[in-house]
Structure formats: C-alpha cells, structure tokens
Amino acid sequence: MDRCISDTSTWMEGMKLTLNQSKTEFILIGIPQQLAKCSNMAINIGGNEIYALSCVRNLGAYFDKYMTMEQHIKSKCKAAYAQLYNIGKVRKYLDHQSAKKLIHALVHSHINYCNVLLIGVPKYIIQKLQMVQNTATRVLCRIGKYDHITSTLTSLSGSLWNLALNTIYVY
Structure with a gap:
C-alpha cells in the first residue's frame, strides 16, 4: 500500500499536481465479516496516519462501507x-x-x-x-x-x- 501511495504521489508531482493530505480519505468496502478482520486499519501519507472511514464522498456520490x-x-x-x-x-x-x-x-x-x-x-x-x-x-x-x-x-x-x-x- 505504501508503494502505491508513493507511486501516486510521484506521478502527481510529475504532472505538477499536489496531493492534499488533509482531504485524503479512504474506505474499506465489504461484508461485515470481511470488515471485522480489518478493523482500525490506517495508511500513512506524508507522515499523517489516515484511518478508514465508514462513508466517503467521491464526485458528489456518497459510498458507505457496505455499498448500501x-x-x-x-x-x-x-x-x-x-x-x-x-x-x-x-x-x-x-x-x-x-x-x-x-x-x-x-x-x-x-x-x-x-x-x-x-x-x-x-x-x-x-x-x-x-x-x-x-x-x-x-x-x-x-x-x-x-x-x-x-x-x-x-x-x-x-x-x-x-x-x-x-x-x-x-x-
């Protein structure tokens, strides 16, 4: 996961874009049994730990962890x-x-x-x-x-x- 984030950040820098760490969110989507195995998961972006949310917004659409x-x-x-x-x-x-x-x-x-x-x-x-x-x-x-x-x-x-x-x- 860290390598993927690093590659994305490098690509964005090459395209003269900046990754806004304060607005970066992520979500884990799955059934309750799968999500129970991944509780309290966090990723590290630029020294900031970001935890999985239960609902995120992308392009005005809201997605929750069960996709309801x-x-x-x-x-x-x-x-x-x-x-x-x-x-x-x-x-x-x-x-x-x-x-x-x-x-x-x-x-x-x-x-x-x-x-x-x-x-x-x-x-x-x-x-x-x-x-x-x-x-x-x-x-x-x-x-x-x-x-x-x-x-x-x-x-x-x-x-x-x-x-x-x-x-x-x-x-």
Missing part, C-alpha cells in the same frame, strides 16, 4: 426537499411550464445524480427517491398532501418528467 448507498440517497433527498420547499414558497407566482422547468432543474437534478449506482439497491431505499418525486408532482400540480397521486404521475409520465427515473423507480 443509503447515505447518498439521504443527502440527495435532503437537497431535493430543500429545493422543493423553496419552490413551494413561490409556486403560486409561477405558471405550470415555468414551475415544471424549475423542478426539473433544481429537484430532478438531485434525485437523478449518479442514479446508475442505484441499480440493485433494495426497493425500500429507492422508495425514498420516489417520495421526493411524488412531492415534486404535488408541488407542480398543486395537489394536497393526502390526495391520490398515481393518476397525476401517470399523466405526467408521457413527458420528460420520468425520463431518467423509469429505469430504476417503480410506481
């Missing part, structure tokens, strides 16, 4: 709900098309980000993203919290509303 993607979905849902809250505050001033574009730009960008990583994730985790989409539909179409949503989702499915979501989500 729960932290990723949690963070994306949180960001999407924050945007929906803001859109809901100004929704009465927007026409349908403007609200639809705004939701596509600010909400669907969060729930679609890195969704290819979610293939094979259990339905109960994916259901959280479906709930965000249902809330977005309610904000767009001004539907009450307890009103039925299925028919509205079906009517919107012909548009770009479900473009990237159809491959993973189940209605």
